[in-house]
Amino acid sequence: MDHEHDGHEHHEHGRGLPPHPTREDDDVALTYGEARYLALKSLLIEKGLVTADEIRRRLEINERGNPQQGARMVARAWVDPAFKARMLADAKEAAKELGLEVTEAKLVAMENTPACHNLIVCTLCSCYPRSLLGEPPAWYVSKAYRSRAVREPRKVLREFGLDIPETVEVRVHDSNADLRYIVLPMRPAGTEGLSEEELAALVTRDCLVGAAVPRSPNA
Amino acid sequence: MAERLITDLGGLPAGAIPREEYHMVFWEKQMIATFNLLWDKGIFNLDEFRRMVESIDAELYKTSNFYRRRLDGMIDLLVEKGLLDPAELEARTQRILQEGTRDHVP
Known part of the structure; x- marks a missing residue:
């Protein structure tokens, strides 16, 4: 197989292109990778293995995943201890209560506490609860993060702007194809008066992986 | 000890994230x-795909990104199953590259 055509398109991250609602403009040159996909798609359709409509429908399902869905689960857990208990027991089942469908085999929620901070990685690939949270951040997929998160998590977190005191244990969870994780962060102090919706807005994508923690809006 | 898989990066030294x-x-x-x-249709399953990810060409692994590896792994599986002629x-x-357009591809 010929893999010579991609030239400089092989970087792990960042081509600086904005998300495009439909497709690349025609003035963006085709890469070997894109051409190879287009060829594959047309052959699969010709052979009757898939239809263009089926691909479109599946794309719509994939586009439902986004970090706000995870943030909604966290905010509900903060305001409803019974829900939190169910989320910690089986996050995939708990998601259904909010109308969210997790298609990965198993989803486990790890709770941050004053004594323990959790960080999620997938050292072998890039396993991530995509159906709930959407595509993972580029850094999560990067080889550098996958290598270092299990060896020097505190240093990695410091680089992310999160200084975990030595008195707090850091637990790193290595995802795999059958088992995906979500972090249940601690509710920040000074948020007693906030609504569930306002609380959810404090929970960013990186909080759900343990690479950040929610901050009080007044902090 | 068995040789490390090319995908097995956990704990290896690495630079800036x-x-x-x-x-x-x-x-x-x-x-x-x-x-x-294709997964939903049962054309391949998790274990087959995982094997494909882990057996990917070492040079390609080093120089490719996640999406390109996913594409190539999927193609390798379809070829292996006789569903696709490489x-x-x-x-x-090559025809699509020469035409240089996304048009006329369904």
Whole structure:
């Protein structure tokens, strides 16, 4: 197989292109990778293995995943201890209560506490609860993060702007194809008066992986 | 000790973690959807795909990104199952590259 055509398109991250609602403009040159996909798609359709409509429908399902869905689960857990208990027991089942469908085999929620901070990685690939949270951040997929998160998590977190005191244990969870994780962060102090919706807005994508923690809006 | 798989990066020394955001381009989204669809149809399963990810060409692994590896792994599986002719795929890829347009591809 010929893999010579991609030239400089092989970087792990960042081509600086904005998300495009439909497709690349025609003035963006085709890469070997894109051409190879287009060829594959047309052959699969010709052979009757898939239809263009089926691909479109599946794309719509994939586009439902986004970090706000995870943030909604966290905010509900903060305001409803019974829900939190169910989320910690089986996050995939708990998601259904909010109308969210997790298609990965198993989803486990790890709770941050004053004594323990959790960080999620997938050292072998890039396993991530995509159906709930959407595509993972580029850094999560990067080889550098996958290598270092299990060896020097505190240093990695410091680089992310999160200084975990030595008195707090850091637990790193290595995802795999059958088992995906979500972090249940601690509710920040000074948020007693906030609504569930306002609380959810404090929970960013990186909080759900343990690479950040929610901050009080007044902090 | 068995030799480390090329995908087995945990604990290895590495440099700075890139912090720029990566926005998937449309073909990458479509490709992931196609992968999910073939999975939903039972054309391949988790274990087959995992084997394919782990047995990927070492040079390609070092120089390719996640989406390109996913595409190539999916293609390798389809070829292995006799559902795709690699020569036909390559010829069509080259034709699309020569035409340089996304038009006329369904």
